[in-house]
Amino acid sequence: MKAPAKINLSLDVLHKRSDGYHEVKMVMTTIDLADRIELVDLYTDTIKIVSHNRFVPDDERNLAYQAAKLLKTKFGIKRGVAISITKSIPVAAGLAGGSSDAAATLRGLNKLWRLGLSLDELAQIGAEIGSDVPFCVYGGTAIATGRGEKIEHIPAPPSSWVVLAKPAIGVSTADVYRQLDLQSVKHPDVDGMVAAIKEKNYEKICSLAGNVLESVTLKMYPEVAQIKEQMKRFGADMVLMSGSGPTVFGLVQHDSRMHRIYNGLRGFCDHVYAVRLIGERHFLD
Ligand SMILES: C[C@@](CO)(OP(=O)(O)O)[C@H](O)COP(=O)(O)OP(=O)(O)OC[C@H]1O[C@@H](n2ccc(N)nc2=O)[C@H](O)[C@@H]1O
Numbered sequence: 001m002k003a004p005a006k007i008n009l010s011l012d013v014l015h016k017r018s019d020g021y022h023e024v025k026m027v028m029t030t031i032d033l034a035d036r037i038e039l040v041d042l043y044t045d046t047i048k049i050v051s052h053n054r055f056v057p058d059d060e061r062n063l064a065y066q067a068a069k070l071l072k073t074k075f076g077i078k079r080g081v082a083i084s085i086t087k088s089i090p091v092a093a094g095l096a097g098g099s100s101d102a103a104a105t106l107r108g109l110n111k112l113w114r115l116g117l118s119l120d121e122l123a124q125i126g127a128e129i130g131s132d133v134p135f136c137v138y139g140g141t142a143i144a145t146g147r148g149e150k151i152e153h154i155p156a157p158p159s160s161w162v163v164l165a166k167p168a169i170g171v172s173t174a175d176v177y178r179q180l181d182l183q184s185v186k187h188p189d190v191d192g193m194v195a196a197i198k199e200k201n202y203e204k205i206c207s208l209a210g211n212v213l214e215s216v217t218l219k220m221y222p223e224v225a226q227i228k229e230q231m232k233r234f235g236a237d238m239v240l241m242s243g244s245g246p247t248v249f250g251l252v253q254h255d256s257r258m259h260r261i262y263n264g265l266r267g268f269c270d271h272v273y274a275v276r277l278i279g280e281r282h283f284l285d
């Protein structure tokens with residue numbers, strides 16, 4: 001199963017809720033940077049995680065493990081499964097790698113165990129694992145509200161290159177939300193972004209992109225601001241941090257400029273990627 005990363009083209013936080021989560025309004029889209037999940041039937045009643053990445057837990061803390069466990073419990077499955085995860089998405093990066101692994105596991109086990117669940121049902125189960133999992137179940141492009149689990153599909157943005165750069169730090173999403181001061185943030189125009197995407201207006205998408213969590217992470221890690229500056233200087237059409245960070249992405253349409261940004265950033269950053277913005281749901285088929 002393919003488990004692609006997401007970026008947030010717009011991310012607003014409306015208020016803190018009584019359950020500790022924050023009410024959000026965001027636009028998320030799928031990009032062509034994906035982990036690979038392989039599911040193999042086990043005839044012993046266990047869930048085994050195989051991953052050769054030292055940042056990825058191989059026990060019940062793994063979101064893919066939690067996905068399998070939930071399905072086993074809900075549907076009384078007595079078989080086991082070995083879940084092999086080949087990571088390409090950097091960990092704790094704001095790209096929903098773990099959430100996408102969980103979503104791919106849900107989609108895959110639905111087939112392997114012939115559960116016959118719809119994507120809507122899988123997304124509902126995914127919400128029990130994490131706020132970003134429902135979006136990852138569908139992929140594509142969507143407005144996410146609630147704590148992120150309510151999904152409204154919208155068309156794909158015009159295609160472009162996405163250059164990503166992740167400094168050598170991992171960010172805790174909970175920490176970033178905790179340190180957000182809603183009195184002092186500049187709220188992005190999420191409705192404007194949705195309109196721009198529907199109009200396929202690339203320039204407007206670039207000018208309206210915004211993320212309220214960016215200022216929090218920039219304060220904690222000045223290297224994120226440096227990467228933003230460099231990406232702008234090398235000629236990206238827009239530059240923004242994804243999710244709670246620390247990954248910074250830039251959109252660019254011209255191949256030659258994509259190469260300039262990619263090569264320029266590789267001197268500063270170990271993790272640099274240049275991939276296509278996908279934004280379509282059939283990418284997962
Ligand atoms: C910021 C975003 C933007 O897409 O992505 P990432 O940076 O993680 O990729 C998401 O809101 C992250 O979603 P996800 O990573 O699934 O979060 P969860 O596991 O549900 O929650 C982790 C913690 O973040 C905080 N949290 C999360 C979502 C939300 N709407 N409000 C919150 O306050 C809570 O403290 C929660 O305990």
Ligand SMILES: Nc1ncnc2c1ncn2[C@@H]1O[C@H](COP(=O)(O)OP(=O)(O)O)[C@@H](O)[C@H]1O
Nearest residue numbers: 061062063091092093094095096097098099101
């Ligand atoms: N399958 C997984 N892949 C990556 N990280 C995972 C996975 N399962 C659990 N985690 C844990 O979740 C944390 C957040 O990881 P990730 O989903 O990559 O980041 P983000 O929420 O910023 O997009 C990591 O620190 C890691 O310990």
